[in-house]
Each structure stands twice: as structure tokens, then as C-alpha cells.
Amino acid sequence: IRQISLFYPFSTFKFKVSKTTQSNPNQKAKTTNGPSLRFLLLFFSHKSTPFCSFLHLLFFELVFEGSEKKKKMENEAMAVDSRGIPTYGGRYVRYDVLGIIFEVSSKYVPPIQPIGRGAYGIVCCARNSETNEEVAIKRIANAFENRIDAKRTLREIKLLCHMDHDNIVKIKDIILPPEREKFNDVYIAYELMDTDLNQIIRSSQPLTDDHYQYFLYQLLRGLKYIHSANVLHRDLKPSNLLLNANCDLKICDFGLARTTSETDFMTEYVVTRWYRAPELLLNCSEYTAAIDIWSVGCILMEIIRREPLFPGKDYVQQLGLITEVSIALDLFTPKPNTLVSWKST
Numbered sequence: 001i002r003q004i005s006l007f008y009p010f011s012t013f014k015f016k017v018s019k020t021t022q023s024n025p026n027q028k029a030k031t032t033n034g035p036s037l038r039f040l041l042l043f044f045s046h047k048s049t050p051f052c053s054f055l056h057l058l059f060f061e062l063v064f065e066g067s068e069k070k071k072k073m074e075n076e077a078m079a080v081d082s083r084g085i086p087t088y089g090g091r092y093v094r095y096d097v098l099g100i101i102f103e104v105s106s107k108y109v110p111p112i113q114p115i116g117r118g119a120y121g122i123v124c125c126a127r128n129s130e131t132n133e134e135v136a137i138k139r140i141a142n143a144f145e146n147r148i149d150a151k152r153t154l155r156e157i158k159l160l161c162h163m164d165h166d167n168i169v170k171i172k173d174i175i176l177p178p179e180r181e182k183f184n185d186v187y188i189a190y191e192l193m194d195t196d197l198n199q200i201i202r203s204s205q206p207l208t209d210d211h212y213q214y215f216l217y218q219l220l221r222g223l224k225y226i227h228s229a230n231v232l233h234r235d236l237k238p239s240n241l242l243l244n245a246n247c248d249l250k251i252c253d254f255g256l257a258r259t260t261s262e263t264d265f266m267t268e269y270v271v272t273r274w275y276r277a278p279e280l281l282l283n284c285s286e287y288t289a290a291i292d293i294w295s296v297g298c299i300l301m302e303i304i305r306r307e308p309l310f311p312g313k314d315y316v317q318q319l320g321l322i323t324e325v326s327i328a329l330d331l332f333t334p335k336p337n338t339l340v341s342w343k344s345t
Helices: 002-007 037-044 050-083 147-162 197-202 209-228 290-305 315-332 336-344
Strands: 014-017 030-033 085-087 092-097 100-105 108-118 121-128 133-140 171-175 186-191 241-243 249-251
Touching (some): 092 108, 092 121, 100 108, 100 121, 100 133, 108 133, 133 171, 147 171, 197 241, 197 290, 209 249, 209 290
Antiparallel strands (some): 014 030, 085 092, 092 100, 108 121, 121 133, 133 186
């Protein structure tokens, strides 16, 4: 008994009560001193009685073989999830991605891996077996429940199908539903990029002046193409600028974009607050392409500073931050007379 107690002292074993009371869900688990089941079984396994031998065998059957069976079942379940479940005669495959049903055409083969998630739904990467290229598939759940969200989805599809530019993300495919009557979710396949500018800014990746210039050049190049089609993006921000390992930049997310030729009043509440132009903060119903240029300036400063230029918590503070910077710039901006005197000297 002394030899065993050196390795299995009673004081080191505790029973853990992990259940919490309904009245206090934050209550920590209670512990009670006492010998563990494993210790008792190991202790009695040294006895020669048939009952102790039976306990010994029962312990290993329940604990060790049971855990092996559990691991085997988990591995089999993971294998099924990775392969997916064929549906509609094998024309489609259903995957369980983070607890969300992801049903796509069978030409998109595993691995189906999640690469993004937001209010719109989930984005997964997959490989098109017909073209052998990797794509990013965005699932928009219940796309037709909300009229505004449905219009934004349709607007993005229509615009991107007509746009063809190196600095604008391309739609590779629109996955048709297996049945028209069950058409609830929209699946759009885009060209796959490695990351977005927001992730780069928040990372420890060093950026040089060459990066600043190249990012700005590509952003303005793509924006010029968008504006040439009389379209305003209206939601430019770092997370909507996709990048790859070659530092190629592509503008994405045209859900809030619209043409300037539309005659009805424009929506005031567009663009994420930190990148919103003053005319939008002041509820101007008519605005121009200048709102996108303002967003570009905010993005450029965020790339250089590695933090937002105007991180307002609400629209009042946002206007205050912009006003402070504007006053400071006016103090240091040379007046026309000063420029003339400098030129004459």
C-alpha cells in the first residue's frame, strides 16, 4: 500500500463537478478531495481475488477500448463531412461547414474549407474539377427573405458580370439551385485571393513605400474603371480589397454600388463609418464619385499608420475627428500669396 500511495496519493485525486446551476451559470466547477476511480481500480488490480481482476478488466474495457471506439467514430464522422453527402442523384454534394449546410454542384470537389464568415453568410474555397482552378464560393443564406438584401445581391451579380478589369474581382460561376421551388440560398463563385488588405494592416507584415504606392496605384486604377461606367462603389474599405502573394489588389463587394444615372434619391447611409465622406455624415441625399475618393484617402493613411485615420464611435465623433484634422491642415497649408512669394524667390 505504501508503494502504491507514493505514486497515487489520495490527496492528489479530486472529483470534478462540471455541472453549473441554472441560477448561477458562471459558477466555477467544485472539487472534492478523495481517491479517483482509476486509483481504486489500479489499487485493487494488485489483489488476486477474482472480483478485483474483474474490476481491472472492466476498467480497461470501459476507459481504453471505449475511448478508441469513440475516436474511431469521430474520425469516420470527419471523413463523411470532408467527402460530403451526394444529393439529387450525385449532381450536388452537401457539406457541413461549421454547422452550416453548404450544398454545391458536384464539379466543386473537396477540400471545402471555410475562409471567411460575415453577416451575409459564409465563404469557402473549393476546386473546380472542370477548369482545375480554385475559387471562393460565397453562400448567401435566405437571400430572398429581405428585399433590400436581395436587391444588393442582384446588383452585385449584374455589375460584376459586366465588368472586366485586372483590379476588380471576377465572378467565375453562379451555382444554379437543384430545384426552383427550393431556391432559398445563393451560391456565387469568385476568383480566389489569399487575403484582404485589412488582414495585412492588422498583421506584423512589414510594408514599405513601394507597397503603399503599388496598392494605391491598383486601387485608383480599378476605381477609375468603375467610375468610367458611371458606377459608385460606396463601400470602399480595407476588408473589401483582396490581395494575393504577388501584392495584386482587386476590389470586391459591390452590394452597395449603384449607377449615377438612377434618378431616385441616393441612400445616405452607405460606406462604413470610418471611411465615410462628410457629405454622407451630413445626410446629403445627392453626392458624386468624390465619396469613393475620400474612402481611398482614408485607406491610404490606414495602410501607412497601421490604424484607422478616423475611428469614430458614432457619426458625431466621426465629424469631430474630421474637423480636427481639417483645422490642423488649414494651419499648415500655404496660402496662394505665400506660394507666389516662394516661387519669386
